[in-house]
Amino acid sequence: MQNSFKSKLLPILSIVLMTFFWGYNWVVMKQAVQLVGPWEFAFIRNFFGALILLVLLVFMQKSLKIINFKFVFLIGIFQMIGFTVLVLVALVHGGTAKTSVLTFTMPIWANLLALYFLKEKMTNKQILAIAVSLIGLILIFDPVHKNADFNSMLIAICAGFFWGCGVISVKKYNKKYPQVDLLNLTAWQMLLGSLPILIVILVKGMEIYEINPYFWKASLYNIIFCNALAWLLWNYGVKHLKTGEVSTISLLAPVIGSLAAFLELHEAPRINEGIGLIMILCGVLFTILLASREGSK
Numbered sequence: 001m002q003n004s005f006k007s008k009l010l011p012i013l014s015i016v017l018m019t020f021f022w023g024y025n026w027v028v029m030k031q032a033v034q035l036v037g038p039w040e041f042a043f044i045r046n047f048f049g050a051l052i053l054l055v056l057l058v059f060m061q062k063s064l065k066i067i068n069f070k071f072v073f074l075i076g077i078f079q080m081i082g083f084t085v086l087v088l089v090a091l092v093h094g095g096t097a098k099t100s101v102l103t104f105t106m107p108i109w110a111n112l113l114a115l116y117f118l119k120e121k122m123t124n125k126q127i128l129a130i131a132v133s134l135i136g137l138i139l140i141f142d143p144v145h146k147n148a149d150f151n152s153m154l155i156a157i158c159a160g161f162f163w164g165c166g167v168i169s170v171k172k173y174n175k176k177y178p179q180v181d182l183l184n185l186t187a188w189q190m191l192l193g194s195l196p197i198l199i200v201i202l203v204k205g206m207e208i209y210e211i212n213p214y215f216w217k218a219s220l221y222n223i224i225f226c227n228a229l230a231w232l233l234w235n236y237g238v239k240h241l242k243t244g245e246v247s248t249i250s251l252l253a254p255v256i257g258s259l260a261a262f263l264e265l266h267e268a269p270r271i272n273e274g275i276g277l278i279m280i281l282c283g284v285l286f287t288i289l290l291a292s293r294e295g296s297k
Helices: 002-032 038-059 069-093 096-103 106-117 124-141 150-176 182-204 213-240 243-249 252-265 271-295
Strands: none
Touching (some): 002 069, 002 096, 002 252, 038 069, 038 182, 038 213, 069 096, 069 150, 069 182, 096 150, 096 252, 106 124, 106 150, 106 243, 124 243, 150 213, 182 213, 213 243, 252 271
16 A cells, blocks of 8 residues: 555656756746747757757666667657647747736647546546646636736647647656666657757757856756756656646646746736635545555555
8 A cells, every 4th residue: 555655656757857947947948949949949949958958878788779760760859849849839929827827728739638548537626627627727826817818828728739739748658668778768859859950940940049147048048957857757657647637736736837927027926826726735635645545555
């Protein structure tokens, strides 16, 4: 019983830690895309993050072999381009809050896709937890009263959809190739996903507006914490938790993003935002409780 609980606890903690990195990163990315183009910043964080993990693989004497190149390449397309690039493109003209909430429609897409591709079934309690958290997101960012560019909103929704596709792809890959080391999968998905980005940059031309100290700080934070480490934590959680559990816990990220905006940009939360934060926390805590109970059975 205790071992079962631990098997759930570590993946949950990995996703929670990941949300801290990605949550704060909304503020960082918004400012970074004012200095370089979104494709350029995506390539920097993906390519150099991959190099760090590949060096770790060599140092730890683990296999560098790619198992099923096409499958790993597809995961890289979904998560490095469909998610990362589209989020950065949406942030160029869209608001940070609006982009965040629309991107985090991912749980809806991931759970719908899981029903068909993974044959995962959700309990009524899990559906309730997701619904409460998503309503909380809507309350935080008040989409009815905030104007936003339609194209940016559409791009952010697409980012959430492709992120959901990435979740399903990683779970199917792990089921098909359980022997593959997560470090190997994470490194290669990032590297392979960065190559098409480089091609786009070479074709369209490089966009660099200003290189200042903040650019280097943002780049290092993204390369080390938001890519190399965060994707490793994410893939670990996806491998060991159900789709509904992973996607709901990930909703902590926009909560942390709101707190970061308050501390960093001095944006005081309004009443509706405070209620939304509480609802998301309740949904996440309920999901963690359900997961821990299931793991202890």
